[in-house]
Amino acid sequence: MIKLNRVTKMYMRNRALYDVDLELTKGKIIGIVGPNGSGKSTILKIIAGLTHPSKGNVTVNEVKVDRLIANQVSYLSELDEYYGFYNVGQTIDFFATQFQDFNKEKAEEIRKFMKLDRDSKLKHLSKGNRGRLKIVLTLSREVPVILMDEPLSGLDPMVRDSIVKGLISFIDLENQIILITTHEIKEIEMILDEVIAIKDGDIIGHHNVDDLRSEKNMGIVEWMTEIYR
Amino acid sequence: MKDSFHSSQPIYRQLADRINRQILRGELKPNDKLPSVRDMAIQSNVNPNTVQRTYRELEGISIVETRRGQGTFVTENKEVLSELREYLKKEEISRFVERMHEMGYNGKEIQFGVTAFLRDEKGDTEQ
Numbered sequence: 001m002i003k004l005n006r007v008t009k010m011y012m013r014n015r016a017l018y019d020v021d022l023e024l025t026k027g028k029i030i031g032i033v034g035p036n037g038s039g040k041s042t043i044l045k046i047i048a049g050l051t052h053p054s055k056g057n058v059t060v061n062e063v064k065v066d067r068l069i070a071n072q073v074s075y076l077s078e079l080d081e082y083y084g085f086y087n088v089g090q091t092i093d094f095f096a097t098q099f100q101d102f103n104k105e106k107a108e109e110i111r112k113f114m115k116l117d118r119d120s121k122l123k124h125l126s127k128g129n130r131g132r133l134k135i136v137l138t139l140s141r142e143v144p145v146i147l148m149d150e151p152l153s154g155l156d157p158m159v160r161d162s163i164v165k166g167l168i169s170f171i172d173l174e175n176q177i178i179l180i181t182t183h184e185i186k187e188i189e190m191i192l193d194e195v196i197a198i199k200d201g202d203i204i205g206h207h208n209v210d211d212l213r214s215e216k217n218m219g220i221v222e223w224m225t226e227i228y229r
Numbered sequence: 230m231k232d233s234f235h236s237s238q239p240i241y242r243q244l245a246d247r248i249n250r251q252i253l254r255g256e257l258k259p260n261d262k263l264p265s266v267r268d269m270a271i272q273s274n275v276n277p278n279t280v281q282r283t284y285r286e287l288e289g290i291s292i293v294e295t296r297r298g299q300g301t302f303v304t305e306n307k308e309v310l311s312e313l314r315e316y317l318k319k320e321e322i323s324r325f326v327e328r329m330h331e332m333g334y335n336g337k338e339i340q341f342g343v344t345a346f347l348r349d350e351k352g353d354t355e356q
Contacts, residue, residue: 029276168270173277190240191276210239210279219236 001026001177002047002145007056009042009201016042018201019056026144027173029191032181033224034198040181041078043198044147047179048075060145071101074141076134076148084123088116088133095137107140110170114162128159135163139170145177152184160187167191189220197227240275241282247273248287252303253314259305263293 004022008015017039024030032040045051046058049069058065060072082091092111096102111118114132125133131151138146152160164187171178182188189209197205205227212218218226234243251257263269266284270277284301287293291309295301304310329339 027278029278164274165271168274168277169267190234190274190279193276193278210241210282213236213239214242217237222236 001061002179003059004043004046005057005059007046007053007058009039009046009051010054015201017046017053020201020203022196022203022206024177024179024194026175026177028193029167029171029173029178029180030194030196031185031188031192031220032179032196032198033183033185033220035228038198039201040198041149042201044075044149044179044181047145048073048147050075071099072143073145073147074099074138074143076138076146076151078149078153080130080134082122082130082133084121086122087118088120088122088125089118091122091133092118092136092140095140099141101142103140103142106142106170107136110136110139110166113166113169128155131155131159132162132166135166139166142172144175146171146179148178148180150181150183152182152187157187160184164188164191185220185224192220195220195223197224199228234275241279241286244269244273244275244279244283245286248283249292249313249317252292252310253317257303259303259307259310261303262299263301263303265300 002022002024004020007017007020007022009017020039020043022043032043034040042051046053047060047065047069049065049067052066060069063069063072083094086094088111092104092107096104096107114129114136116129116132116136120129122130122133135151138148138151151163155163167178168191180188180192192209194206194208195212196203205223207223209220212220212223216223234240248257248263257263263284264272266277266280269280269283273280284293284295288295288301290313291304291306292313293301293303326339334342
């Protein structure tokens with residue numbers, strides 16, 4: 001479903017990714033872990049068509065990725081880029097006008113699940129509720145690929161829990177693939193099918209999480225401690 | 230049932246183990262319907278794929294059966310259930326015995342120890 005073939009990405013003279021090969025199949029939740037600046041976000045941006053590889057190529061569903069891939073990919077940015085003067089309801093409605101695949105009923109369902117008030121102004125939302133709203137907007141799109149850049153970072157445990165539960169409740173694993181970059185491994189470990197570890201722009205490990213447990217008797221944290229030593 | 234899985238065993242197996250224990254304790258009765266895959270995933274905070282695998286494993290050993298369009302049910306087959314009971318007993322005992330051997334107790338000591346323990350426990354409950 002997603003294929004990276006010998007992808008290298010340079011930012012000026014800095015190498016963000018180096019000669020990365022990766023093949024991912026649908027129906028899975030995949031975690032990308034690694035220190036800050038290791039290339040996690042770059043991988044997502046390249047798959048989303050938001051930045052282009054310096055070398056190599058990327059395909060989603062056999063289609064070469066360019067900016068038009070946005071109609072197959074829902075991307076949750078690390079940043080908050082919404083209109084402060086909109087309220088929650090207006091933001092959802094605005095998103096519905098931007099993406100044909102946006103399912104408004106689903107958005108309402110997730111909004112209620114996240115206990116967000118349609119009338120709250122965005123500039124008055126707490127950080128936690130902005131995090132929840134981002135989940136509403138990202139998961140309401142009916143697209144094969146969902147990319148989430150640090151959906152849990154900087155949020156308190158209750159918000160993180162509601163986001164993880166929201167993911168379990170509203171993703172469609174028959175048709176979708178979900179890629180999540182994160183440092184919050186404990187929270188998300190139980191919902192990952194696979195984990196990919198990145199270091200200095202290189203994939204240094206890629207495992208099925210249950211295989212890690214049964215073959216190496218290790219959870220993700222123990223595994224990372226071993227490979228990042 | 231709060232979500233604490235340990236890291237040394239696949240989650241699907243730990244979840245299967247939980248369900249087996251619920252059956253033995255009578256919290257799940259023969260012919261009871263298990264939660265849907267999605268609901269079970271939400272309840273136990275795990276990936277729906279994991280729940281699916283758990284149900285498949287349990288189906289493989291005939292503890293549950295999936296009825297088309299209706300869901301997954303605990304078997305009514307008494308033989309299978311008593312096998313499960315026997316199996317879990319052996320499993321628990323072997324774990325216990327292994328740890329006792331590790332600490333240097335021999336078979337006799339373990340046996341006496343268990344007998345004495347059960348006798349005391351019985352004394353306690355009769356008082």
